[in-house]
Amino acid sequence: MSTPKLALTDTKAAKLTADVLVIGTVSGADGPEIAPGGEEVAAAFDGDLAKVLATLGATGKAEEVVKLPASGLRADVLLAVGLGKITGDAPTGEQVRRAAGSAARALSGIGHAATTLGALDLAATVQGTVLGAYSFRKYKSEPGDDPVGQVDLIVPDAKDDAAKHALKGGTAIGESVTIARDLINTPPNDLFPASFAERASELGRSAGLEVEVLDEAALRKGGFGGILGVGAGSSRPPRLVRLRHKGPKAAKKVALVGKGVTFDTGGISLKPAASMDEMTSDMSGAAAVIATMVLVAKLNYPLDVTATVPMVENMPSGTAYRPGDVLSMYGGKTVEILNTDAEGRLILADAIVRAAEDEPDYLIETSTLTGAQVVALGKRTPAVMGDEDFRDRVAKLSQATGEGAWPMPLPEELRGDLDSKLADLANVAGHRWGGMLSAGLFLKEFVAEGLPWAHIDVAGPAYNTNSPWGYTSKGGTGVPVRTIAAVLADIAENG
Known part of the structure; x- marks a missing residue:
């Protein structure tokens, strides 16, 4: 089993080159809403990204995955993954972890992806990505798709020691699992x-x-x-x-x-x-x-x-x-x-x-x-x-x-x-x-x-x-x- 290469970056999501860009959505009263961290991506759609996603049937429910062309961005595909309903000020670590895992499973076969979920909870995003990308194919005669090769974690404090610690610890825990x-x-x-x-x-x-x-x-x-x-x-x-x-x-x-x-x-x-x-x-x-x-x-x-x-x-x-x-x-x-x-x-x-x-x-x-x-x-x-x-x-x-x-x-x-x-x-x-x-x-x-x-x-x-x-x-x-x-x-x- 190969673990995706994970890297911290403070490059703006709208300017990051990748095969797939991952953002989070939440279940709002009137349909899907863009989770914190995805504001710049939404702006590339003239602020209408939530409406576009709703048109595609998205609701923001937990673990929902919706893909669409990433027009106006440097990525080829935009992947919106649902966090579900938010009961407090922010999604829980487990909501972020499950969303990151659902996204990682959907990225099978992709070479390079980037995600804004780390801005919500970096350690949870790291764990969810490592665990969601897992597959066990040792006894399969057909190799199947490889897990996503690299995931850039977009966080504003990418150079801080706290972010580096979260990446190291989250990766170690994920790899041990x-x-x-x-x-x-x-x-x-x-x-x-x-x-x-x-x-x-x-x-x-x-x-x-x-x-x-x-x-x-x-x-x-x-x-x-x-x-x-x-x-x-x-x-x-x-x-x-x-x-x-x-x-x-x-x-x-x-x-x-x-x-x-x-x-x-x-x-x-x-x-x-x-x-x-x-x-x-x-x-x-x-x-x-x-x-x-x-x-x-x-x-x-x-x-x-x-x-x-x-x-x-x-x-x-x-x-x-x-x-x-x-x-x-x-x-x-x-x-x-x-x-x-x-x-x-x-x-x-x-x-x-x-x-x-x-x-x-x-x-x-x-x-x-x-x-x-x-x-x-x-x-x-x-x-x-x-x-x-x-x-x-x-x-x-x-x-x-x-x-x-x-x-x-x-x-x-x-x-x-x-x-x-x-x-x-x-x-x-x-x-x-x-x-x-x-x-x-x-x-x-x-x-x-x-x-x-x-x-x-x-x-x-x-x-x-x-x-x-x-x-x-x-x-x-x-x-x-x-x-x-x-x-x-x-x-x-x-x-």
Whole structure:
């Protein structure tokens, strides 16, 4: 995947030479209106550009794309992209991000474009452009159109350090999300525990991270019963990858954990055939954590951050773990298996206990944990569970990034449903009610006492099975890279 070349310019939009010039529109009371930044372009149409767009059927609604000849301008084509209705003084960052993404998707095959959206929110425009231009064509025999080659960002303060910082940070975040997307979109015959560990190691070493990989022998010696149990049915043995960044003057230590089930059949508790192909995305949490670590190193966050990433393939076979088995987890707790399709929490439990041994100040973990998350919050809204104060902090920051996570409770009355007649606890409750919350309560059992932690369940948001929208492509989305990055930045600034 190639990222468009992005450049800052303070050249007036009406005087900039490009194949396509992008401006924003908003939904007004009487039709489309030209968004701030596009005034000079509108003047080239004698002030009648909004009327021309209305004649072409434009309304300014969110993600609407309308193209017309750029008469009177130095560009060949004018592309007007909708921001939607503006409720405050200006569009939100997410409105700008989605508009920039929609424009970037429409610019596929274009060599050189320019946009005025950066005057509204430069960082959001950069992120939206990078993410909207994304496509994954590695396995296509026909190459298809390349993403837009270059995008000039028209901003009045192009030479200021703040603008340069927004460009660098927005590009780094966008590129890290695309790393996660590429990993998620790689099919499981090419991305299995060993090859996933190799890719993570290559990414980590290239970024300057410390890398440690535990193979099946090291996992057995260390007593990682959850990871070994889930991976026992596959001919491709499990791995545990550890990546560490120690930033300058690091005042806080943060542990990241991400679920890396490279394919999930459900094991002996076999999933239905319908949509099982989507289980190639069951390692989205691991992909997000690895991509975030690359970002942390690239921007040199002043934190000590360590990622602990378990990688397994959950398959049915003569060696697979079974309902009724009892696993001895890393750290000593025992778990009765009632359903082998509740495997993610088992490998996360091992990783959480190992991560806590580093005595972090915060723990953030993420996974495609439960189908119940989709039932509760839909396909686009992640759930956050955990320590209430930290949970709410993560949710608030996630909403600011546009990923929109929502805080969820961990009701004490559900904990008793995880009691086991044989072991310390069972891996599922005996009913379907509050399945996401029960999974959160299971994970809580393995979190060290007093450690602020948050779990981000992205079962729905991690993978887009429908058509592309905004800056979100079909397939892997890279959620919640931007959320975790925002939380880490907040910890670095505020502790």
